[in-house]
Amino acid sequence: MTEHQEKKKFTKHASPDADGSTRPELLYDRNVARPSHAEDARTLTEKMDVATLCTISEKSEGHPYGSFVTYAMHENSPIFLLSQLAEHTKNLNSNSKASLLIAETGSGNPLALSRVTLVGECLEVSKEERDSVKNSFLEAHESASVYADWEDFAFFRLDVQSVRYIGGFGRMSWVNQSKWSSAEPDPLFDNSNDIVTHMNEDHADALLLYCKTMSKATDASDAIMTHIDRYGFEMMATVDSEKKPIRLAFESDVTDSDEARIELVRMVKKARKMLSD
């Protein structure tokens, strides 16, 4: 399904567009700064730690074989600690072609959640790299230290050649290797839930103020924050009993929770000034 079809078919409340089709009526700037697909994909891979490793089956003549794995990220490549006795390891030892499907978990319609497929070659890491790879892996999976050095376990790395990102309905693309290599995970990803909870619990008035002054939701009766990232944040505003998404950008990108807080406070002051002017 194309993005256009998605918008057309999944939007209940839409206004006629120039080409006669329908698009959702956005109450914020369509060109607001937001993470690229490469960045969203990279953030998702940093956030999760389990995935499906797809290899070519040695046993079942050319069938793709999916197996459950734990992974960590090491310089934009997923790394694994694999038992030589496991099916996927036997498969990789005879054919290094692989992919890794990492899917976000959450409630609601599962097809609205994001997922990414990293495609590439998956090979055992060299002796020279083993120590640094091991450190990255154990940082994410401390309990694996028990068997990390067993003889029948080895570290593997997926060298990513192409990336398919799906951010939910109608938000998908292939990300090329160079964009993937330079993409950095969102610096807020680890704290974003806490920030969102804090804003909703303690600063509901600020959220409503952002909507009334910095978006077209000037008549909003209520707003809750739904997401925050290095470029800005998202809210769901209630306007005439309807839920409307709003995204606002920070004046400058933030690199940690403190900077995010400073930006949010600056924006409240700006909003108050706009109201009083």
Next chain:
Amino acid sequence: MTEHQEKKKFTKHASPDADGSTRPELLYDRNVARPSHAEDARTLTEKMDVATLCTISEKSEGHPYGSFVTYAMHENSPIFLLSQLAEHTKNLNSNSKASLLIAETGSGNPLALSRVTLVGECLEVSKEERDSVKNSFLEAHESASVYADWEDFAFFRLDVQSVRYIGGFGRMSWVNQSKWSSAEPDPLFDNSNDIVTHMNEDHADALLLYCKTMSKATDASDAIMTHIDRYGFEMMATVDSEKKPIRLAFESDVTDSDEARIELVRMVKKARKMLSD
């Protein structure tokens, strides 16, 4: 890793075995009735509704490609409602070889959770079968009724040829097609969590009684139920401050919650009689 190695390496508290190696000291009959791997695998596929579909990439020359899908079960085969525009559908249309990795979700060490890989051919269902497949799919995914009949969507079925089941550490095997075809999901799977919660909240005394009279945990100070299935149930008993697993079998297999309740009551009566005799 073999089952033997697993037991040897993951068990802290073990007693010397006849062959000089160590095995966990079991406080219940090692041959107690329990679901087969085929049955456990079949139950898992019934319980979950999202998975990773592995196909052979058309775009990335022979690479296995993992994608997130929703699925339902139809006569022991997973079925899918796929968009013709999606990568996996393009892949299947050029090569029907596929597998589906279904992984249990839960807390704790993710490698202790169960997962199953179903390997086979994935093809669009015939016109004759479409209606019954559609019914099964929509029963599990009601919201898909919106697009189930769109022209660019089609139902696919994975005809399972072999099954790899991993029930956690050291509990794994290949299940052949005939065992898979005849395996039925556990009739309690949908209610098992409720039964377990109810037993722990309201019948802790009965659980302790089962342990003291029907297992070797005669000195247990506490017991909680952890699992129940058609053949019996499992508990974690506290013996000398150590947690010990116990599994007890029903006298006859149960087919629903009511029968499970009757068996549990019957066993309490039997346990009381054993104590008073």
